[in-house]
Amino acid sequence: MAGNTFGTIFKLTTFGESHGQSIGGIIDGCPSNFLLDLGAIQAELDRRKPGQSSITTQRKETDTVEFLSGILDGCTLGTSIGFSLKNADQRSKDYDKIGEVYRPSHADFTYDKKYGIRDVRGGGRSSARETACRVVAGAIAKQLLAQVGITVKSYVSQVGTVATQNSYIQLDLNQIDSNIVRCPDAKTAAEMETLIKVTKKNGDTVGGQITCVIKGTPIGLGEPVFDRLNADLAKAMFSINAVKGFELGSGFGAITMKGSNHNDSFENKGGSISTISNHSGGIQGGISNGETIYFNVAFKPVATIIKNQSTVDRAGDNVDFKGEGRHDPCVVPRAVPIVDAMAAMVILDHYLRAKTTQL
Amino acid sequence: MAGNTFGTIFKLTTFGESHGQSIGGIIDGCPSNFLLDLGAIQAELDRRKPGQSSITTQRKETDTVEFLSGILDGCTLGTSIGFSLKNADQRSKDYDKIGEVYRPSHADFTYDKKYGIRDVRGGGRSSARETACRVVAGAIAKQLLAQVGITVKSYVSQVGTVATQNSYIQLDLNQIDSNIVRCPDAKTAAEMETLIKVTKKNGDTVGGQITCVIKGTPIGLGEPVFDRLNADLAKAMFSINAVKGFELGSGFGAITMKGSNHNDSFENKGGSISTISNHSGGIQGGISNGETIYFNVAFKPVATIIKNQSTVDRAGDNVDFKGEGRHDPCVVPRAVPIVDAMAAMVILDHYLRAKTTQL
Amino acid sequence: MAGNTFGTIFKLTTFGESHGQSIGGIIDGCPSNFLLDLGAIQAELDRRKPGQSSITTQRKETDTVEFLSGILDGCTLGTSIGFSLKNADQRSKDYDKIGEVYRPSHADFTYDKKYGIRDVRGGGRSSARETACRVVAGAIAKQLLAQVGITVKSYVSQVGTVATQNSYIQLDLNQIDSNIVRCPDAKTAAEMETLIKVTKKNGDTVGGQITCVIKGTPIGLGEPVFDRLNADLAKAMFSINAVKGFELGSGFGAITMKGSNHNDSFENKGGSISTISNHSGGIQGGISNGETIYFNVAFKPVATIIKNQSTVDRAGDNVDFKGEGRHDPCVVPRAVPIVDAMAAMVILDHYLRAKTTQL
């Protein structure tokens, strides 16, 4: 009920405040007897970790995951997998002065009012640091999916007004990590990087968009009528900090389309049935149809800015406030592995759910 | 696991194929000893029912709900509420000929492959008829929410390229049902109606957008980190047939904004703390902050069109296909009460969940 | 949360008061494309129905199940299965006078206090009539289990002080329905029948015990550490009205045993591993080990007796009360199909859950 668990069969439950002893989680329902590549899990964490490049926060955290159970000699036991990541670079003092101030567009106010108490150090539970645990579980999910031929690849498709003009079909998704923005369109990536740096210099932040592409999904994943594959993907994405929008396939563009243009005609091409267009985004009636699943996720600009803002403090007094400390000028480069992780967990969960459709 | 249940405390489970004996559901977790206005529930169903106006399908279904348990003399007993709606106008023969054809952008193909069997009459379980059950539960949720001062109001904000230029703040939400499009901007509504009629005449369909506005929500609804109020709203909306996009508050517009413009500063105005702008859409860190919650939902054009289309049949042969029967040229006017219903269920569910935050 | 759902993958949700319009339920997660024997489902209901013999209540209810969805030409569609049973012989007037009295050892008092309102006619939701819905779902589960070689057979092993001296191994479980008591030990069954009739004549009621025997369970069903197969069976049995005790395998007898006597040694007999004794009752560490699962369920005497009793009424006044109407002098003969049903649902649910242990 309290919302710290995600998934139904492949389930992740997480804990941890940004400045507590550690953060971590428990993965339950991971298929047994599967040999994990533990290095690949850490590599995903490294894609998310702070301080990785000149356009991310300069906070230094190693984000090293330690597995506590459920894995023996790299092989899953079928039992619950406990893991933790130490909170290394806490610098609580940065936050002392802001303990009493409700930072604009942060969760300080809502946590305080909901719980009647709040860990003021670094956002506590509302910190994006919590997403590191998702990356761990998602990295495991990605490995299991790879075993059955499913790949999940996300990339930055827009930063501020700079957007790639190429669709996911035109881009080489193996180039996602070829630059620090994680946009596989080199020219656009360079423009994005420049925009982020200028924004940072101004003490400001900027929004962005991530596109996620899932290939190899078998036909039949997703449970009508409420737990549609698209519905669970939407929830997964909206559970990520700073997300403001989600659209699948034709998305908001579908509003202005006609049925005669939008419909995806089926075609038998040499014995294999597929659709000619894919406005559906690989999901029809909530169930995967075997085509590529693709969707966009909109992120707002990071709330922490190095500018004067007006707000109120805990006592209810109007006060001036200026953000300090280290923060990301744009969240999307580091959010790529988080989108990957959440998408992978949804797909794996539904892959396992689909196994129970037949006796 | 099989996806026919929505909610955690206030839970709806539904059943029914479009052309079976009846459809219906069970509401579990409805607070006890609450006097329902049964007429108001039927009135919500009437807003969704086919044949209600010249711009909807001309199928005639009365959609009369019958309550079977859980209510005594109009008062909730606290026990599970069973209800059903008879399937009146089935006309199964319309569907005989299409039983073997996978209609483009329908769920025929995915259901067949997932289950190995399918009720071909009218889409079976994938029919939007199923949403009538959601309207029943949602209408009950709306009454309970009204009791605690929360209102949920959705309206059509765009049909094809015709969009209202007024924000929800500028519109009079009491005028939603003053026209058959359900757009509370009379001039735009008239244009939308014209567009829908022209589209229908052409045997085509068109997409649209619904905006939902929720007022009176107390601070503190929503459970971090996965069951955020926005995440559950996103899932709720994406569980509705034909939905392709969801955005909260600033939505996709946040991509191009700067933090300095996007942040919602808090202000104490005469003892009451609120935000000056509301780009957050009433939710911060996954928790309601007391401001108005508002979001947009994008709907694709209805897949059934009266035009020739190519597709494949169950045997895998490429065939030509032309839709027949009665259908909606645009789904959004009838989808308004469905968006209302799903939103109301999410808010009520989280209202009840929040009661367990304190001992 | 409100407790009207049972199971995790194969899920039953029920509704209905004893004297409302009807009772019914929704089965979600039933494997698709399975041809049901609908007559066999009704036959199980007939084993539970009132008025079936001289030792049950003489109320007449046909308990005819009507399936509303999820089944086409007898074949499961994979979608949710809605069903209902009309409440035929309501005789609400019998209950008028007791509306204000809290009958001893009934749920009148607790329902009233919990919900602040209560359907006083016949116990409302607390009536054992609700178990008919379980029998429907359980009968479906039994058919699916039979397909994979699993059988569930319950019988009456004790009524008052009359107990069969034979273990389940010595009894012919095909003889369970050869007498109206449902004890497959003819001589003991006759004594039980006499005891029940004498008890009835005295206006009294008597307790009893049902033994359930499950054969053919594959190794590996049950999820440690909380959702052990035995834990879910215990919950299932204790969810049945009037149950006061549950013991698996050696049960309470294990208290006085030594490890050296209790341990079940494994033995390889011609290539097949089994245990020599089976004190474990077929479950070790919460997981089925392939041996026969057997357990006892203790039922209290029915609370409705035709004798004067003291109690209080809704106003809190001490009053005298004498039960009237038709009731069972002993619940166990009619509870046999209910125990069958709950056990079958648990086993099928875990059978489906076990499918997700491997990728």
Added chain:
Amino acid sequence: MAGNTFGTIFKLTTFGESHGQSIGGIIDGCPSNFLLDLGAIQAELDRRKPGQSSITTQRKETDTVEFLSGILDGCTLGTSIGFSLKNADQRSKDYDKIGEVYRPSHADFTYDKKYGIRDVRGGGRSSARETACRVVAGAIAKQLLAQVGITVKSYVSQVGTVATQNSYIQLDLNQIDSNIVRCPDAKTAAEMETLIKVTKKNGDTVGGQITCVIKGTPIGLGEPVFDRLNADLAKAMFSINAVKGFELGSGFGAITMKGSNHNDSFENKGGSISTISNHSGGIQGGISNGETIYFNVAFKPVATIIKNQSTVDRAGDNVDFKGEGRHDPCVVPRAVPIVDAMAAMVILDHYLRAKTTQL
């Protein structure tokens, strides 16, 4: 689905093999802003820990709990509470030789077959060591319950053939920890201690029974029809290692009783309604009625004995086997805090669930 979570609102998810790096868990849904007595939590762990007395295993484990999140200065934050306990005294070598043997009445065989892999060191996940995590969560639950006037007290009522002749009403439950057996009947406790020591000397083990007494429960906890308070208690107890039986109130004794003796008459005594007898064990229709809840739990003798036994190894060969290492001759003295913990979690969970019955 994989069974490592217990509860619905107050939820515990656990991880850990007996010989891994650590065991631990996450408590989700703990009410916020509650000041915990951390010392009292450790004190409950000390009641469960090995090596605490001459009649328990001599293994030395400190079982020190470390809280990782969700608590600030002893006060609950409302966020998930992560905790861990290091596995100190692992002595893996004791288990090397038994890795390939399926120990009789242990879970070696079933885990191996279910998962296709197993951590052979000390039972891995099936080890009773896992219950330490339950004690942590249960100790927190007990403190919250105490705040609302509810107490949970368990004691040893039988060891082998030695049983206290006094009911829970006659015993002073403050004396439970006055002896190492945890039977608040000094004379019987002495006999039990002697029996356990003799049994241990013989290299054997013996079964036992724990009685649990819950006072102060308000009327109205428990959710009909499946999640009855008694059903959830039954499941909770059967989720504990070595449990073979559970009975509430009159329990198996109800089988031989008449309704006229068994019924609990209500009585208004000076304005307060209670029952004269309490055969119901404080629960009617699945809902607490305000009377004392009491139940018995039967435990089998520990499976590890220092005697020759025949069994099979992983290759399927019949082999002789003799248990070694340190083990408990009787499980019940150390199981007392585990029964307390599971009972407290059930009651607290239903206490929180009941808060959602009213709007």
